[in-house]
Amino acid sequence: MSEILSERIPLELEGTPVSSIMIEEPFTCTQDCTISDVVRMLAENEVSSMPIIDERNHVVGFISDGDVMGAIAQHRAHTIFTGGDASMLYFDDQSLEQRIEDLKDRCVMDFATRKVVCARPDQSIARVAALLAKKKFKKLPVVDDEGKLVGVIRRSAITEYIFGILFQ
Template sequence: MASVKDVMTKEAVTIKPDTSVEDTAKLLLQHHFSGVPVVDDEGVLQGVVSEGDIIKRASHIQSPAVLEFLGGLIYLDSPKKYMEELKQAMSLTIGDLMKTEVITAHPDDSIEQIATKMLSKNIKRFPVVDEEGKVIGIISRRDIMKHLYQAEDL
């Protein structure tokens, strides 16, 4: 039975939290990636950022519905959600934009386990981390397809 370490891409491209959103977008386009892990100076996973995160940053933000009552404002929607979306829209670095709750793979996980996780969570790629949380590779749906169908030339 094959494991993640047998099929993962070992040279994972990563970025740092202080990378600009613009530079990250260029990197994703240049390499045809849909997302990239974010690591600290030691290579420890801090988060991930995807095309969707960057696109969402440019989307229209709706302010929360409010009701004016006796000279004050009563929020009908959560202002916390609005403030988070506003922070993302104004973010200049990936550290402000990245998702910090990341599902990862371990090198010894089976391909079946990872494929099941990918499908159930609708995630296209997982950073592969060692016991210290350092990114040692990435496994994507394409890596699994290559393994399943022995398509060496893809």
């Protein structure tokens, strides 16, 4: 489920719309992709993250290289609480290669962010920049009024826009 950036944030009344600097045909994956598919797409397209879309082009999730790293990271100890006084502690004794093998055919949605914050094409660059800075996001999907993906806005595109104004 995607969430549109709120208009109630009192930043500015008007400004250059984010649609003027967004990537209009971003790299995406579908919700039925595996982790192997996603890692291959990230590497081939030299991107660090991408929106996940359904068959109607609606944003249903977002996956990043950080999500993949978290999925394969070694977890030293796990505790299972059984509801009483007894708990069970076990250790992750798999190698990195074993964890990768176990994850490669898993669905991307098992590891994706499902509540995705999105911008709209008519929102100002300043409004979107404020959210990217506050949330420490590197990019946001841009969706139309129906929730369909129409682009992606990256922090680097906003920085390039600012540099273009400063160093004309």
